[in-house]
């Protein structure tokens with residue numbers, strides 16, 4: 622879907638990833654892949670915006686409920702859910718599904734949020750009313766009840782079990798929430814200073830010591846627009862080609878990954894599907910593709 626974004630096009634992200642043969646890349650690694658198809662979502666042309674502070678709230682809530690059920694079911698059956706999108710409001714559904722599974726299984730959930738933006742706005746702080754800026758907030762119980770209650774009326778995520786990586790565009794209200802809730806965050810400045818290796822070592826040491834299920838939500842706009850231009854909200858100064866792959870390679874090396882989501886692939890802003898090709902290759906790296 623692209624209902625949660627201000628710009629059109631990320632609803633075509635899953636098609637672009639399929640065309641980039643994400644399935645074939647994973648089969649090459651030895652996985653059995655089952656494509657569950659798309660979740661049926663209306664296009665904005667036939668919808669009306671009822672609340673400008675929470676644009677397309679009923680439709681996004683409905684899509685996220687469906688997604689949450691699917692993700693939970695896949696985890697319950699012992700499989701690995703890979704969710705392709707789509708604007709990042711989808712994470713409300715993905716995280717609700719993962720959290721519901723963890724709750725039933727008695728597992729503590731940790732989330733690595735790789736993104737140029739912190740996506741932790743609430744309707745009062747959001748400059749746009751676009752729900753793709755709100756999924757982290759919803760997952761820690763902040764903001765519209767319709768969104769915090771997706772997948773059940775419980776807090777999906779402990780804010781201290783989140784690590785954000787790649788930030789470079791954070792709204793004033795978001796800064797306050799990140800500080801108050803003591804959310805771990807590595808900005809691009811931190812990555813420049815420490816290097817991506819240290820950032821990942823620290824992230825995984827931290828999450829592996831305090832959680833039993835690690836989920837990664839990867840927004841393609843975390844990557845520099847010169848590497849991937851076909852993203853939802855391009856912001857200069859992002860991860861390099863190798864930094865992005867290194868993040869994924871580290872996750873695979875540590876066997877740290879239990880579920881995954883790729884968001885904000887936008888073919889409209891892309892050139893010859895390069896962004897989706899890059900994203901599909903990143904998924905392969907996360908799931909074990911190695912150079913040697």
Ligand SMILES: [Mn+2]
Pocket residue numbers: 709736737738740753840885
């Ligand atoms: Mn995002």
